[in-house]
Amino acid sequence: MVTTELPSPPGPETLHEALVEFPDNRLLIDLCGEYDRNLAEIEQNLGVQILRRGNQLAVVGEESVAREAIEVLQALYQRLETGKSVESGDVDRELRMGAGADQTGTRDGDQLEMFRGGRVEIKTRKKLVEPRTDAQKAYVKSLFASELGFGIGPAGTGKTYLAVAVGVSMFIEGHVDRIILSRPAVEAGEKLGYLPGDMKEKVDPYMQPLYDALNDFLPGKQLAKLIEEKRIEIAPLAFMRGRTLANAFVVLDEAQNATSMQMKMFLTRLGEGSRMVITGDRSQIDLPRGVTSGLHDAERLLGNIPGIAFNYFTARDVVRHPLVAAIIEAYEADTPS
Structure with missing residues (x-):
């Protein structure tokens, strides 16, 4: 040129x-x-x-x-x-x-070749995933560097999508044996009543965003086989009690809808050789009035613990339709401080 x-x-x-x-x-x-x-x-x-x-x-x-x-x-x-x-x-x-990305990607380990030349690239079976903002880039780096990481910010900033991508990448490269994805089964502001079907059919609608992310990164037949073999698990938060999650990449999505007790229960599931990511949006809490969000308590109690990474996103990091960022900013401006 x-x-x-x-x-x-x-x-x-x-x-x-x-x-x-x-x-x-x-x-x-x-x-x-x-x-x-x-x-x-x-x-x-x-x-x-x-x-x-x-x-x-x-x-x-x-x-x-x-x-x-x-x-x-x-x-x-x-x-x-x-x-x-x-x-x-x-x-x-x-x-x-900007084209002049930083040149600080120097961590050791073969899985971190993605940081070469200042670029961050996550390799999955179906596509190469690249962060689109500086906050997303820092978030992905922290997920590889920390055993426990939080991604907190508004909808559309890629918190869950990137976490699942990192999990798939680490699973493919043999750094973890399993992927475990979880969400609180909390309805978003409306009562849907009793859902028909067996347990899986009842909870799958709550888990659909996690299935969507996995389908972006793994071929359909391979994904179905891994789920059948329980090497990939997608389950409500309530199903995590009593388990020790070792050698796994674990994601808790929509963590703002976990209660304080549920959050403590989930965080203490972390086992040897595992990575855990907690994502949430403090502006979309669907818990009953008077119930404290476990995400809020986790921020307050764990913010100063070494080895735990907190990553924050704003409307500037929204990578959905441009109108989404404008909508988030309008609602934030109308919220009393």
Whole structure:
């Protein structure tokens, strides 16, 4: 890639123009995206104009912003050169985190090759998962570094999805023997009555988000076989009492709906060779009025214990539809302090 700086005419708001040359025209087509949607996303987010001229892209805008756009384009092109694809999520990640990712990924261990070059990549059977914000990146690193980690923040920030991805990665590489995923079976603000069917059919609706995440990372037949062999377990929180979870990657999702006693019970299940991740959103507590959230108590009591990692997300880390972040911010602004 060759970058050429072009002189700009003087003026009160001087626009800077730079040409970036890309040697492989086929990769440039993938970089631009269908109907140039990737370029449009960069233009909209950074306030620049990107024009295609043969195998060159001309970036026009204020100098600092134009340089940032060039860094994003170059990072995405380098991704294509390694044989990876560029989707909307990849563009979003580069815009949020910048092409100049930090170079601090130096932990030992073969499973941490994903930290090479400042990048964080989680390998699963079906896809390569990459954090899209700095908070997500720090969260994933802490899950590999700590035996007990918390991910706390609003919906759509990837807390559960990334935790399950890390669990699948560690399971594939033989660092744990089992994956255990759990949730409190608490209804979200409405009474659904008695559900039909056996125990599994009754609790599966509460566990569906965990199944969805696993289906993203493991082929269907392999996932079904692992569940049948109980090497992957998905169960309500109440089923954890009395167990010792050794050599397992354990995730408790929606932990804000665990009571204080349930949280203590779950945390004390941690066994030899296991990793445990607790995720929750303090703004979505569905417990009866007057019942203290176990997530709140865990923050208060465990915050200063070495070896326990607390990771926090905000609306800026939402990676669902852009409107989700705006909705969360609107509700937070309306909440009395």
